[in-house]
Amino acid sequence: MKKAIGLGLLVAVFFAVFVLCQDMIGAKAFYMAAISMAMFAVIGPFGDYFKTALALLIGVVVAFAGIVVLALKMPLPPDNLVYVAIVCGISLFLLVLVSTVGMRIDAMFLGWASGFAAVYSTYLANASGLSAVLAPSFVGVVVSLLVGLVMSLIVVKIAMAVNQ
């Protein structure tokens, strides 16, 4: 029990520090870490967290690639819903394809959704400003997701320690 409390406190402090340092590490969407943690805590003690991280990264990369293609090669908002739909469709199709080689589809979708959410509002409001926020947003989203993933791993480790 003491170990559980100790590890629980460790996770809480770690998350609190992460929230506090969001500006310093550019992780504006810090809440994505909680979602990530919630989603991947179910992987269990024997799950491959590293592979999940790779899947998350693939999802984020595909989302950003889609946004870049939308911004540079397609007509811009507001009259571009068709093109957004096409890019989204192709992106998800790609993710499904990649999932066939062993990548977790849920992680890829979460990565894609997080990545898209991070820059889509900028894309809609100020497409020309995308170039300035793309890299920081990418880093911020990936950090949030990976921190959530690491914390979910720690939570699982806590659960294992408590149940031993």
Next chain:
Amino acid sequence: MLKRSRFRAYIVCVLALTMLLLPVSFAMGQETGSGIQDDELVVTTLDNQSGIASIQVLDNLRIPAGSPAEVKDGMGYNLSSVRNLYSSEAVVKKTGYVGIQAGGKTAKDLYYLAALDKKEYAKVKYPVSVKVEYYLDGEKMPADKLAGKSGHLKIVCNLENLTGEKRVLEFKNSQGQLVQKETEIYTPYVVSLSGWEFNNKIFTNIKAPGVAEVSPEGVTVNVQGVTQVNWTVPLIPPKYPAKQYTVLEADATKIDLPSCKIVVIPICPTTSEIDNLGTFEESFNKLYDGFDQIQKGVGERSQNATLLFGLAKIKDGMGTLSSGMGTLVEKMKMIRDGLSNSAFDASSYNAATGADASGKTPGLKDAVGLLKAGVQDRALPAYEMQKMILGLLDTSVGHAGEAVVEPSDTTSLYNDVAYLKAQVSGPQKQIITANIEPKLSRLSSNIKAYRDGGTIATGSGTMPFPASVKALEEGSKETLAALDKIDSGLGVMVVGVGSVGANGQPMKVMVNGSPGTIMYALSYMKESIDGQVVPGLDQLADGASKIGTGAGGAKDALTTGLVSLQAAGPTATALGENAAKADTFLGKPEGATGRVVYVFQTPAVDQQAGAMKVGAGLIALALILLVAIGRAPKEMFQAPAENQA
């Protein structure tokens, strides 16, 4: 599912496009037959040193229905890329122009983004120069170096309108005459620095001070923790200077600044300012008339009935007066010499030559002195001697009735004759009584009369004798007294006339602050006329001349001012024409109307780079952690032996 979703999206898209395009089509339908409208937004991103980081042109083309299949938009600079932003019409970079797919029965409203080739940046000529400088605690530094620092921040934005060109304006003045004026006409640009936002947590004491005629003051508005600063800078000579700057000052802590926009618009703004030009012109005309009268009143030296002419006359009169004074002084010198010769030596005076030993002749006062000396030193002593001798003669003669004593050396003739008479008788006694004694009596009486005055007895009778020695003596004394008075009077005259110094000029004698002698007074007056009145008149004339010149200059300035006032209208017209001509940056389709606006974006000053490094580090750490403890145990996923190859 996916197909249904996409179909729905298409429907949404089509509906949305229909809703969007309906009013546009309606509007465009009204424009059918009109020309092409080409609006350009030239977006220049500045780097940290206020150089050009990138130039993009957002071009909005409104092409009416029935246009050719391809509209050729201008391409004044080489482009690195061209892209249609919001629609699917082909926008292609071609040789010397940008080809835009047009034509059809509907009007088109499309936007394309053109990026300039970096090699073209050096060739780009902006109508307005924009330079942004950053200072932290007085030290100039690039924008990116400010990130995260604290201190007194100063941002200076230097703006200059570079479009000035000489042009000759023609217009009619208030007299209806055609006037030509060469002036520098600019294309009017208004620079708007709006929406510069400063987080109050980072910036305090935010000020945007202005300096009259060179820097407009900014307007600061504090809204919900953010201070917005706005400036409007009209670069519209001649009303506003072509070169201005804005200043923002604030105390900053860990600087983080968003990108700010500087918008440059060619426009000759219509304002609600009250037009006082007519009143000014009327006032200027009156002022001109006033200066004209002053100039005419001052006039010329040769021009009658003018101030300068009058002053010249006064000066001439003063010259004559001075000359007359000089003559008067010379004559007074002569009079003074006639009155008294200070070089004359009375002790060596020779009456025969009429001069002293050195040949100097006496003046009037000297002569009086000589006369006085003659009377006092010679005549009066002579009269005393005469009186003494006459007394001795009287004693020697004697008088009748005196006691007769025996004659001796001391007895009188009368005693001796009386003694003799007593000794003789007869005819001798008769002779003595009848002839000698009466003669002696008359002699004695005449001696007395000669000495003291009275009557002189002769053989035939008596006669009055006024020229006695006593009378002469008294006359000489009176003469001497009169000469004393003359001498005293002449002395006063000599003092009054004054003396001449060794330099031949009247000696300076001042009494109670005023000249004390006639000659010095005349000399003083002459000097005053020559040294003060005439130079004063010259200065007065110079001053009057300067007033005249100044009035002439003022007239010229007023004429220039009036011409400038009268030129205001044509200038405004020329400015408006120039503003209308500033309608493109890249170029425009033939026959199209256009507008161009320039936007300069300052670089954002933030700590993103640092945050990204930390974030990247965290990613690496998380991945390492996941590799270390997040990998699945291999045996868990190993296939049963019978399924393995």
